[in-house]
Amino acid sequence: MFSTVAVDGEVRRWEELHLRDFAQGFFFGAGFFTTFRIEAGEPWFLARHLARLRASLAAFPGAVRTPPSEHLAKAAVREAIERCLRADAAMGPAFRGVGKLSASDGRVLLTFREHAPDLERMHREGRALDSQEPGAYRRGEPTLNHKGLAYFRQFSVMERLPLLGNEAGEVCELPTANVFFQCGGVLVTPPLSAPCLPGIIREVLLEAGHVGTLPIVERPVSFAQLAQVSACVFTNSAQVATGVPSLLGRPLPTSLALAQGIRSLVEAVAARER
Amino acid sequence: MFSTVAVDGEVRRWEELHLRDFAQGFFFGAGFFTTFRIEAGEPWFLARHLARLRASLAAFPGAVRTPPSEHLAKAAVREAIERCLRADAAMGPAFRGVGKLSASDGRVLLTFREHAPDLERMHREGRALDSQEPGAYRRGEPTLNHKGLAYFRQFSVMERLPLLGNEAGEVCELPTANVFFQCGGVLVTPPLSAPCLPGIIREVLLEAGHVGTLPIVERPVSFAQLAQVSACVFTNSAQVATGVPSLLGRPLPTSLALAQGIRSLVEAVAARER
Incomplete structure (x- = not known):
């Protein structure tokens, strides 16, 4: 994480922040956060991330x-990001990496980190999913x-990255990503009631309605159905889309091309929404 | 909360602690805590609280x-408590209230608060339980x-205090307490697999095996069975035992006497374990 951060829009040093100002977030996990990609200094889908954060607080x-609403307005947060990037020579105005907004104790904390090298590799080469927690x-x-923040x-299973499911034998999500399965001529992702996080990339894809000629739909996916899946991709705001070359031991070689197609689609939408 | 705290046994000021030193606890809820009663400067069941905290970390x-084990040893924590009480005139060596140990980021944070007046009243008068979340x-x-810490x-339902249940229609716990029901000549509490927290007072009662002539047993309790319950008490380390004079709209006048009996039993065990 970079040392330059912002609290309620004001540029600060991470090492100078006090626990007291974030006590309810620390002691009870009473707060929400969102993590977004930054390319060439530009935050991707910032308005959508802020809308979800406000909805969770509400x-x-x-x-x-809840922090004062002016600190969760798009223009204010954009300006805070720009101020931080300019203030920190290690980032600079063309920074590429990940931004994070954490809201707790009536405050908004803005932090930055680089893309982790292993996540970057995952982005290119995909990542096998070999673990599951059905219920x-x-x-x-x-x-x-x-x-x-709770x-x-x-967090406790992030490294193992199991497919998390519910008591009805349906797939929900990964610890830090939504999942999409190509199956029967459509690209399927579980509904929010599964439950899963209303991920921003997930939302962008559902609004787009298709990737290439493949329709994208929201509906329950059982673990039993995974034997019929021909490709799998997981999405999150930092890595956008990651192909799954092997799902629970079964090779899915076309997943990488599907992830590439999704990344191109999302990139185009991100450019439009800037 | 009092301003005098300890980090890894060293007396500090709460307002001087840095968020950086507790970052994983804040950002991910990656940590554990335990809350214990202090009477006349004496922490109740400290060895048990530390054993549970160590078990969670393991x-x-x-x-x-995980913090270095010496900071989770009973003698070290006792000494840290004494140092804090002596250092703060608002507490003093005969302090009565609640202590809390939070372990995250390789550190142990010790904090203190007074008993809240409304919890003290609840302790005397009981508290009706009118709300439930069966699944x-x-x-x-x-x-x-x-x-x-997650x-x-x-935390989000602490004020409403609903009886939390599982998908099988069984009672689990309250947001911040274990529950005991008098039913069919025994005092029943749900098993850990319900799931529920392995509360320290719950553990003390199960080890005692009975309160007066009433046997105490661990077994599943369905929401349907609550219509047959003749008394109800909830337990936690800060308030020990609170009678429930009304359970989901049904008066249970003997709950207060049962809570009193449990408090006397626990007090005697606490005195022995000091």
Whole structure:
């Protein structure tokens, strides 16, 4: 993580921030965050990330102290990002990496990190998914529709990257990504009620409605159906789309081309929404 | 919360602690905590609280940076408590209130707070339970057996205090307490697999085996069975035992006497274990 951060839009040094100002986030996980890609100094889908963050804060009004709305406005956050990039020679105005907004205790904390080399490699080469936790989630569990600071359930299995499912034998998500499966002539992703995070890339793809000639739809996917899947991709805002060359031991060589097609689509939408 | 705290046994000021030193706890809820009663400067069941905290850290070795074991030894923590109480005139060596140990990022943070007046009143007068979330938890979900900094699921409903249940229609716990029901001549509490937190007072009661002539047993309790319950008490380390004079709209007047009996039992065990 870079030392230059912003709190409520004001440029600060990470090592000078006090725990006291983020106490409810620390002690209770009472806060929300969002992570977004930055290319050439430009945050991708910032308006969408802020809308989701505001929606999560609005969903738990008593439990999380909401920051003043001006610190969650797109123009203000853009300006804070630019100020931080200019202030830090290690980043600079053409920075490429990941930004993160964390909202707790009535404050908005903006931080930055580089793309991890292993994630960059994953981006190019894909990543096999060999692990599963079929009954990890409960269908309809509402907190899983929000990216909360109480992130330990996901964080604790992030390295193993299991496919997380619900009690009905349906796939939900990965610890830090939404999943898409090519199956029966369509690209399918589980519904939010699975539950899964309403990921920004997921939202962009569902709005686009298709990638190439392949329709994109939201519907339940059972673990049993995975034997029929011909390609698999997972998406998140930092890495956009990652191909899965092997799913639970079964090779899926066309996943990498599908991930490439999704990345091109998302890149074009990101350019339009700047 | 009092301004005097300790980090790894060293007395510090809360307002001087840096977020950087607790970053994984803040960003990911990657840490565990435990909350214990202090009477006349004496922490209750400290050895048990430390054993549970160590067990939680051992259960997630890759995901939480474990503090050096000497900072989780009973003698060291006792000494840190004494040093803090002596250092702060607002507490003093005869302090009565609540201590908390939070372990994350390889550190142990010790903090103190007073008993909240409304919790003290609850302690005397009981508290009605009128709310329920029957399918909130999944049976066997392992993270719920640990008191984690990713506490938002519980924190977000703490004021409403619903009876949380699992997908099988069984009662699990309250957001911040274990539950005991008098039913069919025994006092029943749900098993850890419900899931529920392995609460220290719960553990003390199960080891005691009975309160007065009433046997205490661990077994599943369905929401349907609650209509047959004749008394209800919930337990946690800060308030010990609270009677429930009304459960989902049904008066249970003997709950307060049962809570009183449990408090006396626990107090006697606490005195022996000092």
